Amino acid sequence: MKTVTGRVNSAKPISLSKAATLLSGFVSSENGASQDVSAYLRRASGAFTELKSIHRETKLSSKKKRKSDGEMGSEKRKKSKKKRKSNEI
Template sequence: MKAVSGSLVSYKPMSPSKAASVLSSFTSVDTGESQTVSAYLRRACASFNELVRFYRELKTGR
């Protein structure tokens, strides 16, 4: 496995729904990542979607 490094260039806060949308778009594109990374990204995407549903439930008072 190759090491990956990087640095933060800029920072802009985003809503959980926007983050879920960005992550969903990223996971739908075949980037050639390993099955392990792909599974991790799918789980992260599912978690963000669950968080968005939770926030919506809180907002509606259910």
């Protein structure tokens, strides 16, 4: 078994989307990993990509739900506020 060495370049948190992109890029590059490690990295990359998709779907469905429940967006709020002010005068 080969020894793996490395160092931490940054401990700053990154988004799930960026992590999925970085891992995907690493997997697709020629990194010299064994077949077992490459298979593990492909599975991990696929899982990150799937999780990213689930987050996107969840975010979109929650936005649609809020709109259907009558929550006003910023533009509608502004128009509603102007309308109330004009009615008060």
